[in-house]
Amino acid sequence: MQQLIPESGLAAKAASTLVSPPVVRRPSRIMRALRPWLTFKAVLGISLLSLLLVCALLAQWLAPVDPNKQNLMAAMIAPQYFSGPHFLGTDHVGRDLLARLIYGARISLSIAAAVVVISGAVGIALGIVSGYFGGRVDFMIQKVVEVVWAFPPLLIAIAILAFLGQGLGNLILALTLQRWIPYCRVVRAEAMTLKEREFVVAARSIGASHLRILGRHLLPNLIQSALVIGTFAMAAAIIAEAALSFLGLGVPAQIPTWGSMLADGRAYVSTSWWMSLFPGLAIFATVLAINMLGDALRDNLDPKMKRRR
């Protein structure tokens, strides 16, 4: 083999591999930290979500008109884009679709955020207690998990709203009831392995209280997994809230939500396609963005995934 390659070429090759490393500049610290986040998934997810957050926070200033202002003279106007006042058209009672979409972002994101935070707090607390203490406490908590998990996901929410009546509080309760379980399961498993680790044993041997160990030593080690679960839970909560609103079981009718807009649109689907296209597109894009962000988070935070890549 060696005779086939000219001597000079080989030498040049060797020289170039020897010389090249110092020539390449090491990327700056910031670039190195940013690197794993510069994937298609992460960039698309973060930019879409930022856009939505801006819409939700600045709804009063961004929305062209009052989202609940009815005008039957201007009902069911097709999207006018830049040629008229109603960019995305109006609905069956003449409310501006774009304004309702922007305000809808606020409602959908706040309900989902409330669900994720409450279920996260409950799930992490129960999971950490269950995994750390074990024994009878663990048994009891896991029984509850088993029972609650035995309900099909959306059904339990539908049942609660059907029996207890609708409203913001019941909606959040209905969505939270099952959502805490994934946190609880993962946190419990991690707490069980963490509590055997040297730093926990060391903390106990110098007399740290259980509460201190849970809060200062276990919790910081669990937060990353919880964050990943929370992201996916957010996507699931947005879909579930939209589904319930679509069925007419969500928040009261005068509050614009994407799900209830879609329900309105469904009735007029044969005449006004825009009434169902845009709200659904908003739900889809939001969930897609959150799922992509969640995937990127998991790739970057989960050491097991990192090793595999």
Next chain:
Amino acid sequence: MLSYFIRRVVGTVPVIFMISLFVFLLLHAAPGDPADLLIPDQASAEDIADARRRWGLDQPVLVQYWRFLVSAVSLDFGRSFKYDEPVLALIMQRFPATLELALIATVLAIMIGIPLGIFASSRPNSWFDNASSLGGFFGVSMPNFWMAIMLILIVSGYFNLLPSGGRATFGVAEDPITGFLILDSIIQQDWVGLADGAKFLVLPAIVLSVNMTGLLMRMTRSSMLEVLSEDYIMTARAKGLSERVVVWRHALKNARIMVITVVGLEFGALISGSIIVESVFSWPGIGQLLLQGITARDYPLITGLVLVYTTLFIVVNLIVDFLYAAADPRIRLGG
């Protein structure tokens, strides 16, 4: 295997018991009791008291729960307020439609999601892999109620290809054999009926399967990639086996545990999703019945349906566990 089977079945009994308690408490917490809903406004106080006594509503809560439990176990969910028929009969009449839709959707998801996931994993980072990965994201994130409306708009409305709702052009036979329209048509060799039924099934089944397809695609890909990097796959390749045999026989065998998990987990979401899909496509299943019951505040009907749905979900999970044990001996020998 048998002892594992028995242990798992016995293990679900307390769960079902707790679920019945939960549903009963929800029913009890509902504002206004059945007496308020059913008795006309002009009824006197004695009439109301009389009705409450007749329905056992004057008994202590525990006694009421006991009666509820006894009748639930004997599958007697009472009479529907709205239809004035036994709840069980109503459910049995519509249950096959729901099951048919759910099974077809599951089969569809498996038939599309798994092969696509395998193809993607066998050429990682190719254009096909990237496209199907994006498709998987789309599938997982798709709100199925929106997809349903859009398909009705485009396929039924614009192109007029498929019907937008219902289950058959001329209604369903009064005395079905199995209740599964597709199966009935095959048994009766009614090919026109089969084609007609299939036409109505296509859109709802696609919509219902889309989330599961996306998830299966993604999960198949990642678990196949994991398995394909293991030593025994390298051995198989070193032995000179063709890539097709390595991927489809050696690797897939170990990836199937994941497939069972995903199908089992997602079946619950599929059942829930069918409630909405049935409502959009006017599919005459129990999901539509549930929504009608909620609108009419028909508590016996809702209670019966919640219990039926939950039991179905538990049964599916049991089946998944057994498939698990059959696929992986470590599970049945361990805990």
